[in-house]
Amino acid sequence: MSGIGEGEFINLYKKLFEFYGKQNWWPVDYEYHTIHKTNPREEIVIGAILTQNTSWRNVEKALGNLKKAKALSFEGMRKIPLEKLKELIKPSGFYKQKAVYLKNFVEIFRNIDDLKNISREELLKIKGIGRETADVILLYALDRLSFVIDAYTKRLLMRLWNIEGSYEEIKELFERNLPKDLEIYKEFHALIDVHCKEFCRKKPVCKYCPLVDICNFSSR
DNA sequence: GCCCAGGGCACTG
DNA sequence: CAGTGCCATGGG
Numbered sequence: 001m002s003g004i005g006e007g008e009f010i011n012l013y014k015k016l017f018e019f020y021g022k023q024n025w026w027p028v029d030y031e032y033h034t035i036h037k038t039n040p041r042e043e044i045v046i047g048a049i050l051t052q053n054t055s056w057r058n059v060e061k062a063l064g065n066l067k068k069a070k071a072l073s074f075e076g077m078r079k080i081p082l083e084k085l086k087e088l089i090k091p092s093g094f095y096k097q098k099a100v101y102l103k104n105f106v107e108i109f110r111n112i113d114d115l116k117n118i119s120r121e122e123l124l125k126i127k128g129i130g131r132e133t134a135d136v137i138l139l140y141a142l143d144r145l146s147f148v149i150d151a152y153t154k155r156l157l158m159r160l161w162n163i164e165g166s167y168e169e170i171k172e173l174f175e176r177n178l179p180k181d182l183e184i185y186k187e188f189h190a191l192i193d194v195h196c197k198e199f200c201r202k203k204p205v206c207k208y209c210p211l212v213d214i215c216n217f218s219s220r
Numbered sequence: 221g222c223c224c225a226g227g228g229c230a231c232t233g
Numbered sequence: 234c235a236g237t238g239c240c241a242t243g244g245g
Contacts, residue, residue, distance in 0.1 A: 048226090055225040058242060093242040097228085130228045150226055166234090193226055202224075 004161050009177040011214065012160070013184065016191035019210040025190035026140040029067070038073035041112045044141040046072065048133050049101055050092040061091035074106040101128025115142060131167045139185055147174040148189045152196035159200060159217040 026044045033040040046066070050059045065088040066072040071080050080088070086099040104127060109115055115137070123134040131149070138146035149171050157163040157170065165173070178184055199209040206212065 051225090052227040053225065054227085054241085055243075057244070058225080061243085091242060093225085094227090094240050095242080097240065101228090128228070132227060136226085148226090152226070189226090197226090 004163060006177045008161070009174065013188050013191070015210060015214065016195055017187065020191055020194050023187055023190035023194060025186055032067055032072060036070065038076070039112045041141045042073045045105070045137050046077070046102065048136040049098055049105070049128060050089060052094065052098070052133060054093045058091050058093060062089040065089065065091070074109065074111050077102055077106045097128065104128070112141065120146065143182055145180050145182060145185060147171050147178070147185050150193070152193050153189070156192055156196055156200050159204065160211065160215050162216065
């Protein structure tokens with residue numbers, strides 16, 4: 001698919017890490033889960049569904065509402081009625097379908113331990129869980145080596161090296177060229193998202209971009 | 221007012 | 234398998 005290999009990927013990761021620093025994704029309110037004796041990994045699953053095609057800012061509002069209702073866990077989410085759940089997550093958009101996805105998910109999986117041995121294929125069969133959401137759950141909630149691809153990742157590869165491909169192709173490209181290291185998988189995806197919000201936006205802001213020296217975009 | 225945001229589903233060709 | 238319409242809120 002391209003002549004881009006291991007060196008380029010590691011170099012990209014290093015450059016982003018040096019510029020932005022450690023991101024510590026996925027963001028979770030550990031204090032809340034300590035107080036309520038709930039599992040922070042369940043918040044990651046919930047957040048992964050809420051953030052589908054939605055700004056994180058709006059997701060935070062929904063997460064805040066869920067906290068107030070003590071519903072930021074699989075069990076808590078089961079206890080509230082569907083209509084109530086819709087109201088709580090309204091700020092995250094697409095709230096009717098997301099509420100149904102969440103309800104269905106926490107009925108199938110009673111708690112995070114029920115996901116222990118889940119496969120990617122099994123996750124993808126669940127309504128509302130597509131490739132990206134499945135990979136977010138696998139990587140950030142379950143500590144599995146599954147690289148997450150999103151619109152930012154595709155855009156960045158296109159601009160950097162003129163690479164395009166299907167979700168699975170891009171995913172495979174990253175996984176083939178990266179060390180099998182959880183921290184790198186987690187941080188790399190986070191760094192790509194941060195970078196694409198800052199500089200590699202839909203309308204790119206190439207001035208002061210930390211990747212100018214390795215990017216072909218401006219010269220195309 | 222328009223554009224966009226840490227996608228996924230259902231349907232079509 | 235690739236393309237399209239739809240879902241919805243809040244910030245810039």
